Amino acid sequence: MKYLLLSFFLLTFYHTKAQPPSAVDDLVPAFEAYSELPREVIFVHLNKSVFIKGEGVGYKAYVLDKDTKKRSLETKNLYCIIQDSLDRDVKKQLIRIENGVGSGLIRLDSTFTTGSYRFKAYTNWMRNFSEANYYEQELTVIDPEKTEEIATEEIELQVDAQFLPESGHALVGVNSIYGVVIKDEKGFGFPFVEGTVEDETGKAVASFKLNSFGIGRFALIPKQGIRYFATFNINNKDFKIPVGYIEKQGISCTIQDLRDKLGLILNARLDQANQKDQNFLLSIHNGDSIKAVDISFANQDQVIKVFPKQDLYPGINVFTLFDQTGTPVFERLYFNHKGVVTHKIEAAKHSYNNDSIKVSFSVKGIDPKYWNSLSVSVLPENTGAYKGHHNLPSYTLLTPYLKGPVENASYYFINPTPRKAYELDNLLLTQGWSSYQWNTIINKPPKYLFDFEKGITYKVTFNEKRTNDYFISPTKFNDSEFITVAEEQEFFSKDNFFPIDGEKLEIAAIDKNGKWYQPKIFVQFKPSYTPPLGLNQVSILGNKEGRILKEVQEATAFEGFYKVQMLDEVLLLEESKAQRIEKIRNNSVGRVDFFEDDDWRRNMMLSTYLSSRGYAIDESSGVFTIRARNPNSLNNATPLIILDGVQLTNFTLLYRFAMDQVDYIEINPSGVGAGIRGGGGVIRIVTDPSRARRAQFGNSLFDYDIPITFTSDKRFYNPMYNSYSGTFFNSFGAIDWHPMVVVDTQGIGQFSFLNYGLPAVKLYIEGIVNDNEFVSDVVELKIQ
Secondary structure, three states: OOEEEOOOEEOOOOOOOOOOOOHHHHHHHHHHHHOOOOOEEEEEEEOOOEEEOOOEEEEEEEEEEOOOOOEOOOOOEEEEEEEOOOOOEEEEEEEEOEOOEEEEEEEOOOOOOOEEEEEEEEOOHHHHOOOOOOEEEEEEEEOHHHHHHHOOOOOOOOOEEEEEEHHHOEEOOOOEEEEEEEEOOOOOEOOOOEEEEEEOOOOEEEEEEOOOOOEEEEEEOOOOOOOEEEEEEEOOEEEEEEEOOEEOOEEEEEEEEEOOEEEEEEEEEOOHHHHHHOOEEEEEEOOOOEEEEEEOOOOOOEEEEEEEHHHOOOEEEEEEEEOOOOOEEEEEEEEEOOOOOEEOEEEEEEEEEOOEEEEEEEEOOOOOOOOOEEEEEEEEOOOOOOOOOOOHHHHHHOHHHOOOOOOOHHHHHOOOOHHHHHHHHHHHHOOOOOOOOHHHHHHOOOOOOOOOOOOEEEEEEEEEOOOOEEEEOOOOOOOOEEEEOOOOOOEEEEEEEOOEOOOOEEEEEEOOOOOEEOOEEEEEEEOOOOOOOOOOOOOOOOOOOOOOOOOHHHHEEOOOHHHHHHHHHHHHHHHHHHHHHHHHHHOOOOEEEEOOOOOHHHHOEHHHHHHOOOEEEEOOOOOOEEEEOOOOEOOEOOOEEEEOOEEOOOOHHHOOOEHHHEEEEEEEOOOOOOHHHHOOOEEEEEEOOOOOOHHHHOOOOEEEOOOOOEOOOOOOOOOEEOOOOOHHHHHHOOOEEEEEEOOOOOOEEEEEEEOOOOOEEEEEEEEEEOOOEEEEEEEEEEOO
8 A cells, every 4th residue: 555645736826834633634544454455356257148048157257456457366266146136046156266267157947037137256355345346247037938027018207317516516606517317217328318407597508418328418607596407308208307516615626638637626615714724635546545635725716736647546546535624525536548458359250160160369469478368258240138237347447436337337448439438437427426435444444354265175173083194085176185194183174175066075094004994083164155245235237128039939949958968068078088188198208098987997906907017916915016027227126106196105005906996097117207216117097086986995985075166167058049040049149158268379369169150240258468458349250
């Protein structure tokens, strides 16, 4: 945290005198204490937001440091929940985050029906703070068997019109800028409304024209004792709304954008005593750091400050004026585009590969040396299913600082222009106070109650301790482990445990003779459940419903859907197996044998298999001994044996070792890379936990259910549609989803999708490049 008392260039020269210490002096230290703990912010890229029951919700999570916008390397656990309209949990997943990103897939199964749902994602660390830095988005689900429920209701016209002076104050006789926002009952703006501001005599004094989101501005110099009204027409209905917030005394603020500088004009109408004696403080913060400067209106009604934009924070700057008692007078939010970098997709092109289309693209301004990660949703050209209001930059740069929801916030950050910057400032005009509450900042700084979670932690407590040696069975993402504890030790624990669906913790005790037996222990897991969010939750905008076709029932063919699902999973499994086998063999020195389920060698004992591979085995005396028939060293014929990543110093474990639990074995007879220990060669044995026979160890291994496990990666696939050229598929269908696209060292990103014969598709691309710069783009790709 940094506190800088800045001296800025003044367009109007004025004098200040020293003031005695006051409550305002406590503001900056209070903010420093409040912002001391780092924050995370999450954006989740969903493949779309309108789904058909039976489809999958594909998602990619970006967990960033809120200040630097770099990926968070602290958190490994992300909780993802879908809730119904009554806030009941329908689906939960725990996703593993690596390098700040993670992905998942939630199937919309029989527990879903037609209606609105909410997708939420958060980390345990976020629960320390009152700020809503988590992710939330509304989903619309269409059940083909209940299409009548989707019929659009006729609702009586409701209009919420607000006319808000800049910084919340309009002073008599002072030029004031008013932000205008006119919304419907669901929070969506009425587009392109034009209106007039009239005084009480009906004389027009200003006019306004709103943008596509129902937002605009007008200028007004209020006169003493005069009332003003805004008049406009929506759907042939006339409205006349009072324009208020006009005050005789107070302080107002107007911002002037001066290209590479920002001007702040502060106007005051104070009584003479307050004007002479009171000292004000103007602070600027971005939620993490704060700057401040003294303000005085002694002998003057106006103070002008000019800030070089390079001295402001990239992104949101919250300007707050405090009086001498430390009471906030006003806030004004400003978005500084300097230092915010959003890249475009370039040179997107395609080629054909059998029944698929391969797409390649580049990112303008990317340096492939730095970390990058992108996600791509492929949808039909005229899709109506991608209705989310945010992209990666809008959710991380804008949303955490605002109290209310923003319609189509992504608009301001895709292909940014001066016009969009102006419209974004109009939006901020209508927001009023930021999401940061000074009462909370000063009186309720966050407490460190919840940790950064890095996998599952388990604690093993001994109920009866007969040995100091224990074995932990391997899981997919954790190697097997031999643990020796001290004589006086009453428990042991392990962090960074990443069990996936269905896996259990298996533990055996080992006595002094090397025999395994079931230990008498008590095991605890942390976390053991999905923790409640427990934050100040903010309102969000739902999907702006267009027409939902009643032909949906005829347009989809869900017969055979689950057969397609099973087939896709089989194909994915086979594809993954082939890639894995190739990768392992390419990284091995010796010969590698893989053992499939139907491999006859699975009926062997390990001793029989190794005897066929050039080793002499002796198990006659109840122990396992092994030597190479043709050793590389006269002094050492015993091979180096590594079981599940652990070098064995005694081979008792291999006595009568059944091959039905083995995944693959690598034998390197030359012993290259093992030095003198490799005289008898190197044998690497990797077991498959899912195939392990408990009978191998009798009752020595005991498994423990893990209350919450990580969700494994699943392939994205689609249901079959009766038609890929009809209105329904083009409006709501999905083509493909690629959550983990990486730009290579040549600056090229690639992916493929099935060719449905469409003339064009849209690519919705989000991501991080150059460590902390954004990619957010919508690309229309012509195929035919």
